[in-house]
Amino acid sequence: MKTICTSIIGFGAIGQGVAEVLLSKKEYLESLDLDVRVIAVVDSRGATIDPAGVDLAACLTRKRETGTVALEKISGLEVIKTLDHELVIETTPTNIETGGAGLLNMMAAFETGKDVVTSNKGPLTLKYRELQKAAKASGSKFRFEATVGGSMPVINLVNEVLAGNEVRSIKGILNGTCNYILSRMLEEKASYTDILAESMELGIAETDPSYDVEGIDTACKLVILANALFGLEATYKDVEVTGITKITPDALEMARENGYVIKLIGEVSRERLLVAPRLVPINHPLAVGGTLNVASVETELAGEITVTGKGAGPIETASAVLSDLISIYREC
Numbered sequence: 001m002k003t004i005c006t007s008i009i010g011f012g013a014i015g016q017g018v019a020e021v022l023l024s025k026k027e028y029l030e031s032l033d034l035d036v037r038v039i040a041v042v043d044s045r046g047a048t049i050d051p052a053g054v055d056l057a058a059c060l061t062r063k064r065e066t067g068t069v070a071l072e073k074i075s076g077l078e079v080i081k082t083l084d085h086e087l088v089i090e091t092t093p094t095n096i097e098t099g100g101a102g103l104l105n106m107m108a109a110f111e112t113g114k115d116v117v118t119s120n121k122g123p124l125t126l127k128y129r130e131l132q133k134a135a136k137a138s139g140s141k142f143r144f145e146a147t148v149g150g151s152m153p154v155i156n157l158v159n160e161v162l163a164g165n166e167v168r169s170i171k172g173i174l175n176g177t178c179n180y181i182l183s184r185m186l187e188e189k190a191s192y193t194d195i196l197a198e199s200m201e202l203g204i205a206e207t208d209p210s211y212d213v214e215g216i217d218t219a220c221k222l223v224i225l226a227n228a229l230f231g232l233e234a235t236y237k238d239v240e241v242t243g244i245t246k247i248t249p250d251a252l253e254m255a256r257e258n259g260y261v262i263k264l265i266g267e268v269s270r271e272r273l274l275v276a277p278r279l280v281p282i283n284h285p286l287a288v289g290g291t292l293n294v295a296s297v298e299t300e301l302a303g304e305i306t307v308t309g310k311g312a313g314p315i316e317t318a319s320a321v322l323s324d325l326i327s328i329y330r331e332c
Helices: 014-022 026-031 056-066 076-082 100-111 121-138 155-163 176-188 192-201 216-229 251-257 315-329
Strands: 001-007 036-041 046-049 087-088 115-118 167-173 258-269 272-280 292-299 303-312
Touching: 001 014, 001 076, 001 315, 014 026, 014 036, 014 056, 014 315, 026 036, 026 251, 036 076, 036 315, 046 056, 046 315, 076 100, 087 100, 087 315, 100 115, 100 121, 115 121, 115 315, 121 176, 121 216, 155 216, 155 272, 155 315, 167 176, 167 216, 176 251, 176 258, 176 292, 216 258
Parallel strands: 001 036, 001 087, 087 115
Antiparallel strands: 036 046, 167 258, 167 292, 258 272, 292 303
16 A cells, blocks of 8 residues: 655645545545545645645535634644655645745645645746656656646546647637536526626526636636646737627527527637637537536647646645546556
């Protein structure tokens, strides 16, 4: 049995989802000869630490009852630098302006020879090449499937399942909030403002939804795909971005009358990175509804491969984190 000592840095919705998945999949991991031992759980107010393995169920209960997991005042950066463990699961909030704590945490992990699995888009959007160089220099593994499509596999699909295929382009719906709003506007013949308010009440949209509805989230995901799968050195500034805020019920209805739906589509190839509302035939694989994500990968040998899945949600995103963890250590 291989013991993997790990920290969970960031214990919001995604970090808690990771803890729940590790608890529910303990026997499955053991069947793969993997003993995943979480030695530290960190949130913005401190940490719970136990080199023998923290009680994840107790951490979840304490977080929900008190708002923090902290039993001692120590930062994620200190945990990474001072505690002996192999893997950092980095799930702090995304910051696309500076990279935030996530960027510091990842660089510290690589500097101390640790592997990293993350759901945090910000650092990869800003400093993808630097992070990859740091990981390579230290011999660390670096996986980030959860940054792009939640439970929908795109990066690992291309790198592993479609290995040997030249990827010509990837097109898809990479933001569930926008897809929900457009789907509901069409169903209810309601205004953008009304459906945005509904999605905020349901918790589908954030209190400040601009990151999603203005196309910024989708653009960040395209940057990660461009760099990870096409070998580019793209940044957010390289993406043409138009959001969904000006789409009207009349435009959606007119599209439907002509056999189309309007979707916020992200497209990445070696020639361009584009986020914009586009007409999609009603029966096309990209015409998914609700909060679903979808990606269509155009390849040289295999043709067009389309995958659909939930692009958000704590457990769904945690499933991608689990997959990355297994990929790293099942190879060892």
